[in-house]
Amino acid sequence: MQYRCTVQYIWLQFCEVWPMCHTVWGLVTTAFQTPCKSLTVASSIALARRCSGPLPAPSLGHLLPRPAIAPERRSARRLNHGCLLIAVTPPGHPGELRSPSGCSLYGPGTMTSRVALKVAMRAAGNSPGAAGALGASLSGRGSLWAPVAPAMASVGTSRGQSSPTAVAMEEQVRWVNLKVVRERMKTVSNIGKICKAMKLVAAAKLRGVQSLQQASKKDPTGDKKKQLIIAVTSDRGLCGGVNAVIVKEVKLMMAEDEGRTPTGIMLVGDKGREPMRRVHGDEIVVSFKDVFKAPVTFPQVCMIAEDVLSRSYTDVILVYNRFKSAMEQEPVRKPIVGLSTLLESASVFDEYEFDSDMDSAQVFVDLFEFQLATQLYNALLENATSEQAARMSAMDNASRNSTDMHAKLALTANRVRQAGITTELSEIVAGAASVS
Amino acid sequence: MLRQVAIRASAAARSAAGPAAAAQRRHLAEAAVAADKLHFNFLLPGGAIQKDAAVDMVLVPASSGVMGILPRHAPTVAQLRPGVVEVHADGAKEKYFVSSGFAFVHKERTDVCAVAAAPLADLDAAAVTQGVADAQAAMAAAKNDTEKAEAQIGLDTYTAMRSALAMA
Numbered sequence: 132m133q134y135r136c137t138v139q140y141i142w143l144q145f146c147e148v149w150p151m152c153h154t155v156w157g158l159v160t161t162a163f164q165t166p167c168k169s170l171t172v173a174s175s176i177a178l179a180r181r182c183s184g185p186l187p188a189p190s191l192g193h194l195l196p197r198p199a200i201a202p203e204r205r206s207a208r209r210l211n212h213g214c215l216l217i218a219v220t221p222p223g224h225p226g227e228l229r230s231p232s233g234c235s236l237y238g239p240g241t242m243t244s245r246v247a248l249k250v251a252m253r254a255a256g257n258s259p260g261a262a263g264a265l266g267a268s269l270s271g272r273g274s275l276w277a278p279v280a281p282a283m284a285s286v287g288t289s290r291g292q293s294s295p296t297a298v299a300m301e302e303q304v305r306w307v308n309l310k311v312v313r314e315r316m317k318t319v320s321n322i323g324k325i326c327k328a329m330k331l332v333a334a335a336k337l338r339g340v341q342s343l344q345q346a347s348k349k350d351p352t353g354d355k356k357k358q359l360i361i362a363v364t365s366d367r368g369l370c371g372g373v374n375a376v377i378v379k380e381v382k383l384m385m386a387e388d389e390g391r392t393p394t395g396i397m398l399v400g401d402k403g404r405e406p407m408r409r410v411h412g413d414e415i416v417v418s419f420k421d422v423f424k425a426p427v428t429f430p431q432v433c434m435i436a437e438d439v440l441s442r443s444y445t446d447v448i449l450v451y452n453r454f455k456s457a458m459e460q461e462p463v464r465k466p467i468v469g470l471s472t473l474l475e476s477a478s479v480f481d482e483y484e485f486d487s488d489m490d491s492a493q494v495f496v497d498l499f500e501f502q503l504a505t506q507l508y509n510a511l512l513e514n515a516t517s518e519q520a521a522r523m524s525a526m527d528n529a530s531r532n533s534t535d536m537h538a539k540l541a542l543t544a545n546r547v548r549q550a551g552i553t554t555e556l557s558e559i560v561a562g563a564a565s566v567s
Numbered sequence: 568m569l570r571q572v573a574i575r576a577s578a579a580a581r582s583a584a585g586p587a588a589a590a591q592r593r594h595l596a597e598a599a600v601a602a603d604k605l606h607f608n609f610l611l612p613g614g615a616i617q618k619d620a621a622v623d624m625v626l627v628p629a630s631s632g633v634m635g636i637l638p639r640h641a642p643t644v645a646q647l648r649p650g651v652v653e654v655h656a657d658g659a660k661e662k663y664f665v666s667s668g669f670a671f672v673h674k675e676r677t678d679v680c681a682v683a684a685a686p687l688a689d690l691d692a693a694a695v696t697q698g699v700a701d702a703q704a705a706m707a708a709a710k711n712d713t714e715k716a717e718a719q720i721g722l723d724t725y726t727a728m729r730s731a732l733a734m735a
Binding site: 429430432433434436437440480482483484485486494497498500501504505508 | 569574612613629630631641642643644645646668669671672680682683
């Protein structure tokens with residue numbers, strides 16, 4: 132509960148400061164080690180200045196353990212002793228910052244305003260003393276630091292002065308600076324942890340909301356889309372790359388879809404089964420084999436088409452190799468107009484009279500089935516042709532390779548044979564020489 | 568419907584002499600035909616019997632009866648039942664037995680898309696009679712509705728073939 136308030140408050144403050152505080156963001160994401168319970172905007176501005184330039188006069192506002200809260204702020208949010216961001220309203224003019232009394236943190240007029248913060252930033256940027264004065268003004272109530280604060284103010288205001296007391300003061304100031312910085316580091320890293328946690332929470336919520344959003348996306352056809360991919364491959368291998376490209380095409384289609392549409396895969400031909408089963412085994416609904424054993428006939432295709440029709444799919448996409456020439460075959464995706472789409476665009480058929488014996492809806496269904504079977508037949512034939520052409524060129528290459536290999540091996544064989552003969556001869560000669 | 572088609576096609580194939588060629592269907596060019604002739608395409612899955620032919624009249628066995636298509640016929644979609652397609656061109660009549668399919672009469676051309684077709688002369692009378700007997704036996708032996716329907720389809724087709732041969 133405590134944590135939530137803190138986080139909320141910090142976040143709100145952060146949002147107010149965000150548009151102009153790039154440097155603040157930079158320091159939050161920097162890796163500081165020491166935790167610190169409180170961080171004021173002003174001190175963060177000061178620290179930002181530190182990151183970018185020389186060390187300014189420090190501000191000690193954050194060291195106040197429990198500063199009193201402006202009445203209206205108290206009513207607006209319940210604050211606790213945890214992390215506390217205090218936004219300061221400096222007076223409008225930078226010059227006025229020099230007087231600590233010019234800033235009243237705890238007065239009724241202390242409301243955060245972007246303009247005021249902008250001015251503060253600018254002031255902090257312009258004069259290092261202003262930041263110190265700012266901080267000093269924050270620390271107006273802290274009696275603990277009272278001896279130091281005026282010194283701060285004096286250091287802040289009197290820049291360039293080099294009196295011995297000032298030097299001694301500076302030394303003291305520097306040690307305090309270190310402590311201050313360390314405390315700030317603690318705070319910043321705490322903030323960082325909180326922000327990281329918030330980021331993870333938001334990421335998880337985003338995932339949930341995104342899935343809802345996608346589910347609610349209206350499909351152009353209106354009702355649920357279920358698609359069937361019919362991948363046509365060959366039964367036997369040694370046919371070049373025709374099967375590999377089909378498998379690749381189907382994988383590409385599934386990847387493009389990203390699982391949005393419930394998809395089923397129908398495989399016609401043996402060679403598509405193993406590769407598809409490895410990757411999309413769950414989506415395979417049916418697989419036909421020995422389709423191309425004999426030349427494809429229309430009744431055979433009718434059987435396949437009947438199987439397709441017995442399943443309820445809104446879209447059917449044929450993936451097969453189109454035969455362009457004996458050298459060239461390319462994979463194509465051919466969507467078959469779905470029955471629902473056909474029925475919707477039935478107005479095209481208005482000018483056609485239909486046979487009076489049957490009602491037009493039945494004719495439509497029959498026409499669709501006929502169209503499906505015809506296109507499937509075409510796809511199977513094209514793929515068979517592509518398969519044969521690819522096999523021809525693949526086997527042509529293979530036979531040429533084998534001829535080359537044979538020639539090389541013949542040379543090697545000759546060389547080995549000759550080496551053997553030479554060895555035998557030399558042995559004989561040596562033997563003869565030793566005898567004679 | 569496709570099962571019907573398949574059975575009819577196989578019945579026609581069994582009785583016919585020549586096998587259907589497995590060729591590609593090609594995109595039909597809109598050839599210019601004289602106004603008083605019918606631009607006619609007779610298409611099978613495996614090829615075309617007639618393509619871009621200019622004929623006088625075509626009789627098709629539509630499901631509601633025999634339909635005659637003359638030039639400038641109103642656009643029609645007709646489903647075919649087993650029967651004879653007659654093509655009248657220049658006084659000559661060519662008869663083909665078709666198992667089933669669709670006939671599309673467009674404004675500028677007519678397509679008869681048959682699943683299986685054979686010239687009537689190629690039908691063997693003896694095989695047809697045998698087929699009728701087989702179908703009747705199958706009908707009697709049918710155990711469930713599917714088998715009965717299949718047998719009925721076979722019977723219809725063979726009977727149509729028989730009457731086609733009888734009329735020829």
